[in-house]
Amino acid sequence: MVLADKAYSSRVIRAHLSKHGIRAVIPVPADPRGHRLRRGSLGGRLPAFDREAYKQRNTVEWCINRLKQWRGIATRYEEAATVYRAGLLIAGIFLRSAR
Structure with a gap:
């Protein structure tokens, strides 16, 4: 979808x-x-x-905007995909615990 x-x-x-x-x-x-x-x-x-499925779009955009606050993720500073993914996971953990 x-x-x-x-x-x-x-x-x-x-x-x-x-x-x-x-x-x-x-x-x-x-x-x-x-x-x-x-x-x-x-x-x-x-x-x-x-309409109900479209309401989930807001959640995705909120998450992307919060992840962009991390400079390394927003600029794709890391070249290796595994290091970039690790940064995403760490940022996700921090965002999840901040709620």
């Missing part, structure tokens, strides 16, 4: 995700929604949107 904001609501992106069997939870902007509704049955059906 991909949770994304309205900026990623394009036919190309949705088709790519669908082709790879990935469910898209992306709201449709007001402009295309109104255009489809004005066209009536010729406008096609709006893509499905799961």
Whole structure:
């Protein structure tokens, strides 16, 4: 499942995700929604949107923003993937215990 904001609501992106069997939870902007509704049955059906799943997007963004406060993680200072992953895990432990 991909949770994304309205900026990623394009036919190309949705088709790519669908082709790879990935469910898209992306709201449709007001402009295309109104255009489809004005066209009536010729406008096609709006893509499905799961509001409950979309609420989880906030949690992911919160976590990413908190991780970016760690300079080594935000700038990808470490070249070795294992060292970078270790930094992510340590930061996650600190963030979890700070709650």
